[in-house]
Each structure stands twice: as structure tokens, then as C-alpha cells.
Amino acid sequence: MGFFKRKDISSYSDEQLMQEIERGHSAAFDLLYERYSEKLYRYLFRLLNNDRERAEDFLQEVFLKVLNSADSFDATKSVSTWLYTIATNLCRNEWRNTSNRQRLMKTFEPWEHHSSKTVNEKIDEKYRNKLLDAVMNELENEDREILQLRFQQEFSIREIAAIAGLPEGTVKSRIFYLLKKLAKQLKSNSIEL
């Protein structure tokens, strides 16, 4: 029965989904959105200093690019790397705009989420997040980009190098350097807070 029904694309790779999108298969587009929208949104949200609205706009931009450039997508390359490269470039363009950057810096608000943790846990978490938010906010955008790709999106060094357009050795040493820097800042800021 299933044979006569709509193609079962759930097991398709991202690259196969791209081919289906190009053919106008809406279910393929839905599936690709389902696979990446949340992760990309989180990535954009953090890179854009926790600006939800802007992150949604950028997420839409990324998928519009997918829609309009599906025919020119190189099937031999990774879709995830391609998506994150688009998202990263959008953010970099945004950062280049100084006025926007200043606006973002002013409107930066630590993000508070709702969870089912105890009051003490929440206080600890809030404290730790505030601390990290503050420290992260002091980092260069490009540094946050690499940290997010590594620890938020859990990409390999090779993938990060492809997305950021850097040599693998540079990515590797920069991550280590950033972690050391963060450790130092967390130490000093924890006393202030």
C-alpha cells in the first residue's frame, strides 16, 4: 500500500532532500526545515545577542536561500555546512554594520528560559548563565561563532573550518585559546557578581 503513497523521504539524506526540493517536493522542504530550523535558530539567536526577532528573520533568510538556490546547490557538499555558512555570513554582514552592532549591544538581554528545576538550581543556573552571558558578550563575534559551532552545534573541527573558512589548525588553537580566555574571565567575573 505504501508503494502507491507519497514517497517515503524520512530516511533521505540532506543532499537527497535538496534534490527533491529542487523538483518542488514540499515534504522534502518540510523535512529539511524540521531537521535544521531549531538548531539554526539557536545559533542565530546567540550570534545576534539573543535577539529573537532578528534570529527569526535570519532563519527565514537562510531557508529562502535554500528554496531559491536549490538548483545551484553542489550535491557533493554537505548541506549542514552550507546552511551554517549562509547563517554565519548573514550574521557577519550584520556585524559589519556598525550601527546595527551598537543597537544589538544596547538591546542585549540575558535570555531566561523556563524549566522544572528547584529554586536553588534555578538561582545557580541563573547566576551561571548571567556570568557566561556577560563573558560571552565580551568576546569577539567571530570567537563566539567558533565556540557556538563547537559547543552549541557540536560540529567537528573540520566542519567548523569549512563553515568559518579557516584552516583546521587555526580553528583548533583558537578554540583552546578561547577556552583559556573564558576560564580567566569567569574567574575574575565570579568575584564581581
Next chain:
Amino acid sequence: MKNESKLPVEIIEWSGSKSFASLSAEEQKFVKKFISEEEYNEVFNTQKEVSIYYNEDKMLSPSLNVKQKLDDAFRKKHAEPKSVWLQPVALWKVAAVFLVVFSASCLYLTKNAGSQSSTSLLVHDTIFVEKKIEAIKHILDTVVEYRYAGTLKESARKRSKAVIEAVDERKDTAILWRARNENIGIRTLQPEDLIKALPNSNGKSMQEDELVKRFSYAKI
């Protein structure tokens, strides 16, 4: 940090999952070639902190508006009908098509059961072949007139000879025979005419003559 620029990727990987204490003796020895134990643990703890920090983001998700707008854009872009192979097909439709094709095949086979042994098909056709043949046509456009006016014997002899020569050269010659005491007219030269024309004709030898025979076929 002793040798940061040449930091092996293994150390970054280990510092994301294992504290210095949980490393094997060999691994610890290897790490110490590049960084101190304290530096390693700082990085290890910070990685854990950062991972937890970003892990909280898993609560985040975009609003439904984004998808709705993208769906609109998708519909706009692919407004044309989808490929027939991507359309869902109901089983009953497939079954109906199969039944029609199967029934038609059965009907055809039943009707043609008697002539099943005949596998060849006779085709009658007309082929027009244009062939050039040599037409035999006698056009009689020359009339030879013989008039016997003078000494019959001498002139007749000459004329007869001329007739024979003429007939020999031109097979399509009619004879206008005119002799003394005879009506003027045009007619087919008969062998007897020649015999008659020949002086001192004592027999019918000319009747067997090939030229005379050929001559007799001429028509006016």
C-alpha cells in the same frame, strides 16, 4: 602554555570529555608535553560550563510564523503542477486501470484464438514498374510514285529496281502505283505489283523475296 600552536587535536577532544585525573598515564604524559595539568583542567571545566550554557538553548525554537512564510514562498515558487510521479495514487485507481487493460487483453486473445496459428500477415500491394519499351510504329510519310510512260520494258526495269532499292532503304514507304491502262491510286504495294512491274517476268520468284514480303506489311 608550553606549545600552544602545535596543540594536538586529541587534547582538545579529551579536554571536552575527561578531566586530567581520568586520563591514562600515557595520555597525561602526552598532555604535559604541551600544557600543564592546571591549564588542562581549566579548559576542561570551561568546556563543561560552555556546553551546559549552550545546552539550555535547546528550549529555544522559532515561531510558527517563520514556517508559514516559507511555505507561502515555496508555493509561490512551485506554483506549477508537481511531477505525476510525486502524486499519491489511490490503490483503487491502479486496480481499475489494471482491470481495464487485463480485460481488453483477454477479449483480444479470445477473439483471435482461431487465428492464433497464423503468425504471418499477407499484404497485397501493387507495384507500378515503369518500363521503357521500344515501340514499333510505322509512319508512312513517303509516297513513291511510279509512272510507266516510256518504253515499258526498259523503264519498268529501272523503276522496279528503284522500288526495290527504295523499299530496302526505307521500310515505311508506301507506293503510289501508276501504270498505263490502270487507275491511279494509292495502295499497298503487293508482291504481284512488283512482279507485274518487272519486265519479262516469267515466274513468281519475287513472291519469295524477303524485301517484297517486308514491303507487304506497309499500310497507308
